[in-house]
Amino acid sequence: MSPKLVPVLMLLASNVFMTFAWYGHLKHRTAALFMVILTSWMIALPEYALAVPANRIGAAxxxxxxxxxxxxxxxxxxxxxxxxxxxxxxxxxxxxxGFGLIALGAGVVFLGK
Incomplete structure (x- = not known):
């Protein structure tokens, strides 16, 4: 697999976990805040386990x-x-x-390489 693709796929997977950790509880607004925080932290662990190595691999x-x-x-x-x-x-x-404008701005970051 391409060394440019591996970190992107890992960041994609990481973001799925992150999004559920940060926003998944909004579907369950009656859940106790302590349980929401605890559950979010448990979901966030795999996010970090993917994001940190993705950035290390991607830095190459x-x-x-x-x-x-x-x-x-x-x-x-x-x-x-x-x-x-x-x-x-x-x-x-x-x-x-709005997201499209951000993506256009993101494209500018890649112009210099």
Whole structure:
């Protein structure tokens, strides 16, 4: 597998865990806050177990700024899918446009390499 693809796939998987850890509880608003925090931490552990090595592996082919940029674009993409499918929130045109502008800005980070 391409050394450029491995960290991207690991960051993608990491972001799925992160999104559930940070936002999954919004579907269960009556759950006790302590349990929400504990559950979120348990979900976040695999996120870190994927994100940290992804960044270490990725540093061989990407700059730190590029890795962070990849992370942010993945985060927004995963969140949009999560919000629509898990939370049942429609993705608004304004959200897509805003995320698109961020993605364009992210592309600028890769111009210098």
């Amino acid at each position: 082919v990407y700059s730190p700024a590029q890795l962070k940029t990849i992370q942010e674009v993945i985060t927004l993409t995963v969140f949009a899918v999560f919000s629509a499918t898990y939370l049942g929130e429609p993705v608004k045109l304004s959200t897509l446009l």
